[in-house]
Amino acid sequence: MNILILGYGKMGKIISQMAEERGHRIVAKINIENVADLDHLNTDDIDVAIEFSQPSSAVGNITWCMQHNVPVVVGTTGWMEEKEAMTALCTQKNGALFYASNFSIGVNIFFKVNAFLAKLMNEQTAYQADLEEIHHTEKKDAPSGTAITLAEGLINNNNRYSKWKLKEGEEKTEEGVLPITSKRIDPAPGTHIVSYTSDIDDITIKHTAHNRKGFALGAVLVAEWLPGKKGVLSMNDFLDF
Numbered sequence: 001m002n003i004l005i006l007g008y009g010k011m012g013k014i015i016s017q018m019a020e021e022r023g024h025r026i027v028a029k030i031n032i033e034n035v036a037d038l039d040h041l042n043t044d045d046i047d048v049a050i051e052f053s054q055p056s057s058a059v060g061n062i063t064w065c066m067q068h069n070v071p072v073v074v075g076t077t078g079w080m081e082e083k084e085a086m087t088a089l090c091t092q093k094n095g096a097l098f099y100a101s102n103f104s105i106g107v108n109i110f111f112k113v114n115a116f117l118a119k120l121m122n123e124q125t126a127y128q129a130d131l132e133e134i135h136h137t138e139k140k141d142a143p144s145g146t147a148i149t150l151a152e153g154l155i156n157n158n159n160r161y162s163k164w165k166l167k168e169g170e171e172k173t174e175e176g177v178l179p180i181t182s183k184r185i186d187p188a189p190g191t192h193i194v195s196y197t198s199d200i201d202d203i204t205i206k207h208t209a210h211n212r213k214g215f216a217l218g219a220v221l222v223a224e225w226l227p228g229k230k231g232v233l234s235m236n237d238f239l240d241f
Helices: 010-021 035-040 055-067 080-093 105-120 145-156 213-225 235-239
Strands: 002-006 025-030 048-051 072-074 096-099 128-135 163-166 177-184 191-197 202-208 231-233
Touching: 002 010, 002 055, 010 025, 010 048, 010 213, 025 035, 048 055, 048 213, 055 072, 055 080, 055 096, 072 213, 080 096, 080 231, 105 145, 105 191, 105 202, 105 213, 105 235, 128 145, 145 163, 145 177, 145 191, 213 235
Parallel strands: 002 025, 002 048, 048 072, 072 096, 096 231, 128 177, 163 177
Antiparallel strands: 128 191, 191 202
């Protein structure tokens, strides 16, 4: 399979290596320094694109893929304010846009455990929920896309919370608001902790990534699966949860 890499930072490099190890060909590796090379690519020679760039570049990269009929797997977070517009463009162009805040199989199982626990805790008013995420210092967006997905999963399954808020220092959390604490520490591929705290006890679930390989492999597996599909797709479609 011929793969276009959009974003050639740490994740892009691991994805490229893993894709080549699985027998795929990398057509081009595009980053901010050589983005003009997109204009010279033969799109007939591209089966799928994998987009792991920066929030400021993601929308432009997705738009390019939709306009050139290239299915795209997107792992960049921090551009969700444009998700509706990109969904509309994908529909208009009859394209394929696969977005996930996290491609790790383990994290996506963690999402399901989080949603189930939120349902169980729905009537347990003695407990206050909170969420913490830890990433490396180069990560630009806070909270992380994974943390936002966890927050949305909790809110959608627990009627005691209506929104989330990034916690600043020791500020007190309003009722009905899920606080998210974001920490940036090196080295830290990613840790996410969901806690329910009461005066009597705590209930905590936690996912810790040991390296980026799980994210990269998941992205490549999705890229292998995506060609031929249409619409806006997610890990729920891929894993058939």
